[in-house]
Amino acid sequence: MRANHEKRLQRKDAKETTIELQDSSLGPEQLGTVISRFGQHADVETENGELVRCNIRRNIQSLVTGDKVIMRQASETTATIAGVVEAVHPRHSxxxxxxxxxxxxxxxxxxxxxxxxxxxxxxxxxxxxxxxxxxxxxxxxxxxxxxxxxxxxxxxxxxxxxxxxxxxxxxxxxxxxxxxxxxxxxxxxxxxxxxxxxxxxxxxxxxxxxxxxxxxxxxxxxxxxxxxxxxxxxxxxxxxxxxxxxxxxxxxxxxxxREFALWHLPAERVGWCFVEFRDYLGTCKFRDCKHKNDPGCAITQAFEEGKIAQDRYQNYHRIIDSLDEQRHARHFKNDND
Known part of the structure; x- marks a missing residue:
């Protein structure tokens, strides 16, 4: 189903890709914001609030919703493609x-x-x-x-x-x-x-x-x-x-x-993402500490001293325990595709 859906999108994009805009028909560079991106095209909102469907220059490797871009709008066009994205500004996130x-x-x-x-x-x-x-x-x-x-x-x-x-x-x-x-x-x-x-x-x-x-x-x-x-x-x-x-x-x-999986994160990164763990990370007795029953664990000691809440400590271990299951499910799915 996924493959068929992508083929339909590619056929639709192929039809629109045939609409080429000559540089001579494009106006001056202006700033814009990507409102949505699909295939080789993007809807870009200009600074005056106009929504323009644009081709994307081939040298642009990544373009997503929210990107700030430099675009040029066609001076005259009756086609659905009315501009070109020339460049993408650096992202702050x-x-x-x-x-x-x-x-x-x-x-x-x-x-x-x-x-x-x-x-x-x-x-x-x-x-x-x-x-x-x-x-x-x-x-x-x-x-x-x-x-x-x-x-x-x-x-x-x-x-x-x-x-x-x-x-x-x-x-x-x-x-x-x-x-x-x-x-x-x-x-x-x-x-x-x-x-x-x-x-x-x-x-x-x-x-x-x-x-x-x-x-x-x-x-x-x-x-x-x-x-x-x-x-x-x-x-x-x-x-x-x-x-x-x-x-x-x-x-x-x-x-x-709307939803995120965490299977791609190593256990060390998950620990860092628990903000109250950060003061203790790297201070355990053993470098490969699992922060569970390991001797000299700074995280477990902080939990026992009431510096880390019980549900947060338990939820951390639930996430860690689920990572291998999620990775296994991903590999199983990929192997059977």
């Missing part, structure tokens, strides 16, 4: 994810923050939050924790959930409590998003879509099969898009950034 087929794949650029959405329904769990935090820390992009559906938080559950959120705040993470249904906390999220490029991640059922719709009511219109701005068809299931919040800031929306 890259959002990537491991792909079962292609290894590590960059899917968006120049992201300022990753918003990790959790909720009290179907159930609140720090295991999932910690997996996302590891993925975020690995990218070097600032993570923010959002607890959604607080209107459904019962009096019995509230103390444990609040204690968990306070533990995250104690180690330096921003935490927001919201309800996309009642609107509580939504204004604070709007302020958080202003003047930044953000990504929302979280498991199905935590209310990411509802929260995005509360922040960006026209999101469904913009991400439909046909762009209302350009009138051009989009590869909606595979392409990341950059959307603008009315109150300021941008959202990168893509199926590829």
């Amino acid at each position: 890259s959002l990537s994810r491991p792909d079962l087929y292609d290894g590590i794949k960059i899917i968006a650029a120049n992201i300022d923050q990753i918003l990790i959405v959790s909720s009290v329904v179907p159930s609140f769990t720090t295991q999932i939050i910690d997996r996302y935090l590891v993925a975020a820390e690995d990218t070097g992009i600032a993570p923010v924790i959002i607890l959604n559906k607080i209107d459904l938080l019962s009096d019995e559950e509230a103390p444990a959930v609040e204690a968990a959120l306070e533990r995250y705040q104690a180690i330096g993470y921003q935490v927001y409590r919201v309800s996309s249904k009642s609107g509580e906390g939504v204004e604070a999220i709007k302020t958080l998003l202003k003047d930044k490029v953000s990504v929302f991640v979280g498991q199905s059922g935590v209310g990411k879509s509802s929260l995005i719709n509360a922040l960006l009511p026209e999101a469904e219109l913009i991400t439909g099969d046909v762009s209302e701005t350009s009138g051009l068809g989009q590869h909606t299931t595979t392409t990341a898009k950059l959307l603008h919040f009315p109150s300021g800031g941008d959202l990168v929306d893509s199926p590829g950034v």
Whole structure:
């Protein structure tokens, strides 16, 4: 199915590739932002807000949603291709994810923050939050924790959930409590998003879509099969898009950034991604310490002294234990393709 889908995209791109723009028909260089990328083409937003579908120069090896580019727009054209991307500015961040087929794949650029959405329904769990935090820390992009559906938080559950959120705040993470249904906390999220490029991640059922719709009511219109701005068809299931919040800031929306696997990370990197571990890493008695029952383990000692929370310590080991299983599943899948 994947191969057939790619062939269809290639046939569509091949038709558009036949539309060549001569240098003599192109205007002066100007700055732009990649709103979406597919095949050999990209939709680029100019500084005056115009959306232009562009060819990409062959010497550009990597171009993704969020990239800042130098582009030239055709002075006169009646075709769907109306410009050319000439060059890409250096990125201040890259959002990537491991792909079962292609290894590590960059899917968006120049992201300022990753918003990790959790909720009290179907159930609140720090295991999932910690997996996302590891993925975020690995990218070097600032993570923010959002607890959604607080209107459904019962009096019995509230103390444990609040204690968990306070533990995250104690180690330096921003935490927001919201309800996309009642609107509580939504204004604070709007302020958080202003003047930044953000990504929302979280498991199905935590209310990411509802929260995005509360922040960006026209999101469904913009991400439909046909762009209302350009009138051009989009590869909606595979392409990341950059959307603008009315109150300021941008959202990168893509199926590829909603969930992250961690099988590509070595155990040492996972440990570093637990921020409260960093003061102790490298101080264990043995260099190959597993931070479990090893004698002279600084991490275990810090946990026993109450300097590392129990759920964080346990979640670290759950992630480590899962890495070999995920790598095995990847190799098994590749061997059978």
